[in-house]
Amino acid sequence: MPDPTTGARPTLEAVAARAGVSRATVSRVVNGGAGVRAPLADRVREAVAELGYVPNHAARTLVTRRNGAVAVIIAEPEFRIFSDPFFERQVRGISRELAMHDSQLVLLWVEGADDHDRIARYLGGGHVDGALAFSLHDDDELPAIVVESCVPAVFGGRPGGIRGRDRAVPYVDCDNRGGAHEAVCHLVGLGRTRIAHIAGPLDQTSALDRVDGYREALGGAAGPVAQGAFTVESGARAMAELLDRHPDLDAVFAANDLMASGALRVLRERGLRVPEDVALVGFDDVASVAEATDPPLTTVRQDIEGNGRLMVRLLMDVLGEGNGARDGAPHSVVTPTTLVRRASA
Amino acid sequence: MPDPTTGARPTLEAVAARAGVSRATVSRVVNGGAGVRAPLADRVREAVAELGYVPNHAARTLVTRRNGAVAVIIAEPEFRIFSDPFFERQVRGISRELAMHDSQLVLLWVEGADDHDRIARYLGGGHVDGALAFSLHDDDELPAIVVESCVPAVFGGRPGGIRGRDRAVPYVDCDNRGGAHEAVCHLVGLGRTRIAHIAGPLDQTSALDRVDGYREALGGAAGPVAQGAFTVESGARAMAELLDRHPDLDAVFAANDLMASGALRVLRERGLRVPEDVALVGFDDVASVAEATDPPLTTVRQDIEGNGRLMVRLLMDVLGEGNGARDGAPHSVVTPTTLVRRASA
DNA sequence: GTGAAAGCGCTAACAA
């Protein structure tokens, strides 16, 4: 409890005085109490409670060099994408795992290049123990900034191009290529022969990898590809475009569920039945989207929240070991995907 | 630049040595350089640049008792509402204003009552200079927790019930009652006589105040009220319900734009023309919604981003003056609304 | 097992 008039909080010293012990002993008790005899420890805990003592964070950080805080860096376009359940789920995973490690999530919201300086200063200033960043766009400078700050960092999604110093940065990503491959193979297995692809923005590695998986599965027989923007509307537009150019399509693999749902709408508007006339597969398996459509989407599931948690664990690994020089190169993780069969394919 | 092998960052001391001055002088230069002769200051700045010196935040906080960080507390249900452009805009305003005050936004995401302890500890631990919180639900314990932490705080939206110690907490809110009043008066001025209201969730003060404004404007002549949940779907449902019960409605005031757009859809489905048969007014003036409908919505505008910025300024006021005992009771601000006329009424 | 003492890196009086 802070003194109501001065706002001053009790210090370790005050607790020590009250409990009749030294500051060191109080410190030990506050930090777990190892090596302090029970009766003494109890007396200290009592004093702590009576005084409403709460350790001063800055003082602790000053000596331990640990902050108990991790920055999550989200650039404007992605932040807007919070309406895409994808990001919300990933951040939720991060938030939960961080809480388990007694770390605070500090959200850094980057609105534009103007903010880069501020971010660099913040990261460099030792406010946080590490950083988690999402790198979606190829031409994004953020990854470079983060890497240069020398703060341990883990990326969500394979970074496009850490220009200049492209020493490996650890990242967590799902197996985009493999997932896409499986989705398309599933369509092939269904006897479909004219399989189109609605791709995401091709400056994002996830979209690129999914196109690769699609092409790989089809080999020379790969069909038309239209580019969308991972949104419902863009999926609808891409679908319309594909149908105009190739009215005889019998299957579509969309690079995410949002675009698949847009595509679905257009297919029905054109009087095409799903899956009878055109089979449709999405990606992500975001429940609120994939299960809500009619028919529900067959889609490639990735464990989004799990990937968020994994980012935190990787970071904690680096923090745990690496005092100074990191020996083992930081390792990235590519998580598996699974095909979830519903009614659309 | 941290030492690449030890990870150690240069200290003030190192800079002082290199520049051949005292630590105090370096400190002065780093903090604005007032009262240091130019040549000396330049030498210091040079040393700072050469060494890549960045001040240690913890050390600075320890002595200044300022963190340069403000917590923004968002509870789960509201966070999900990021898909509602409303929240995004308000947080953006906060983020920008905070940046202007060289403060960091620390996002605290509360998922449930389990997190209350963690939040209380965080707030109590002196990690942040102040807190901004959104209090939407009447039965939310968050306001009480924030108030008890003794950290200066400003709320977004009039808090429902700070139970127990309900000494005034400062908040920023738009004039919900007045805005609603004006909207309804506008409908009356249009000659409408059977004016219904689609309310928001009645455990939120904003929704309550808007109902009040509606009733006040209509006096004894107030029409039917259906309750929604500030979402498009709930607006559609409420509209359907109202039309079933009162097919002769000639106007509707919806408590936000999202619900108005849902209502609009139902009106058209039932073959009613807007505004000819039924005039429609919304609330908030979220551009992506109000301007996108057909016809575009007449609505009550509030400066959402501005309110976010205002929250920060109020907080900074409190932080600036109040070293210890706050004298003047913290003041709340109710911002004006304006009616924006478009085609729907 | 417990206490004494030495800092962590910085700012802010106070002297010079």
Place this chain on the structure above:
DNA sequence: TTGTTAGCGCTTTCAC
């Protein structure tokens, strides 16, 4: 104008 000197509140050897 510049330097000297105390701490800020905490952890952590190191003696006891």
